[in-house]
Amino acid sequence: MKTLFIINPVAGRKRSAKVWKDIRPYINFPYEYEFTQGCGDATQIAKHAKKLGYEVIVTVGGDGTISEVVNGIAGSDIRLGIIPAGTGNDFGKTLKIPENPCYALEIIKEGKNLTFTDLGKFQDGYFINIAGAGFDAEVANMTNSNLKFLNGTLAYVASLVWNLARYSPCNAVITVDGKKYFRKPWLVLAANARYFGGGMMINPDGIINDGLLDVCIINDMSRAEILRFLPSVFTGSHKKHRCFEVIRGKNVEIEFAKPVRVQVDGDAKGFTPVRFSIVNRALSVITPVKD
Structure with missing residues (x-):
């Protein structure tokens, strides 16, 4: 099996470089490897690997690295392997990758179990986890721009508290498969997977392969109630809250009364209005359990 490892040496606050050094002696099959040098490199490396006939690409990094690689191989027969080495590793959590x-390397060595996952679509690219607009996009933007000295969940929570004092929900129109929903939400998410924000089980x-996006909406509530609500997101028990709802569909449009920030897999991507869609079973991933 022609295999390429793509390593993002700065992922996980440079943890991935150490992970690669630790696992490399235990790789007992033929392989090649490449290090990324900057943003977008993993996509270009993956596209080139596809042309060269690689059958398996293994990422050593975080969700950002996975997302870039996926944008180079989506829709192909290449199998994706994942060695979690980022700050959040949310995509791997959904797929139960250790x-x-x-342990993750052992699953790739076995290589017998495949899960065919959906991918979210945004403009001319794909997302693996969750995209959305509103409060969470402001939090993600601040986390990535100003809090790089903090790790994963801690950075996300710090940004969340800061933005909570400054952000206010406004009216929005959410269109799912042609049906309009009028809400005043804190945020609207188009979710492919279950986790985001470094372990928050929002969905x-x-x-991950039902051919639908889960449109997760946190509707208007007080700031005090938001603070009580947020801890429950880590366990998933928030789904019973009166202000949380999920609408499922294939095509989603989000428009707020005033433009609000958009995030795609945790990266800022402009402002609303925005459209998302789903591509069914567009990626094959080596996982612990067969699809």
Whole structure:
């Protein structure tokens, strides 16, 4: 099996470089490897690997690295392997890939179980986890821009608290498969997977290959109630809250009364209005359990 490892040496606050050094002696099959040098490199490396006939690409990095690689191989027959080495590793959580890199490598060595996952579509690219607009996009933007000295969940929570004092929900029109919903939400998410923000299980009932986006909406509530609501997101128990709802569909449009920030897989991507869609079973991933 022609295999390429793509390593993002700065992922996980440079943890991935150490992970690669630790696992490399245990790779007992033929392989090649390449390090990324900057943003977008993993996509270009993956596209080139596709042309060269690689059958398996293994990412050593975080969700950002996976997302870039996926944008280079989506819709092809290439199998994706994942060695979690980022700050959040949310995509791997949905697929039950062990966070221990050595255990994850053993799953890739076996290579017998494949899960065919959906991908979200945004403009001319794909997303693996969750995209959305509103409060969470402001939090993600601040986390990535100003809090790089903090790790994963801690950075996300710090940004969340800061933005909570400054952000206010406004009216929005959410269109799912042609049907309009009028809401005043804190945020609207188009979810493919279950987790985001470094372990927050925002979409606990999500199925990653059902051909649908789960539109998760946190409707208007007080700031005090938001603070009580947020801890429940880590366990998924928030789904019972009166201000949380999920609408499922294939095509989603989000427009707020005034433009609000958009995030795609945790990266800022401009402002609303925005459209998302789903591509069914567009990616094959080596996982612990067969699809």
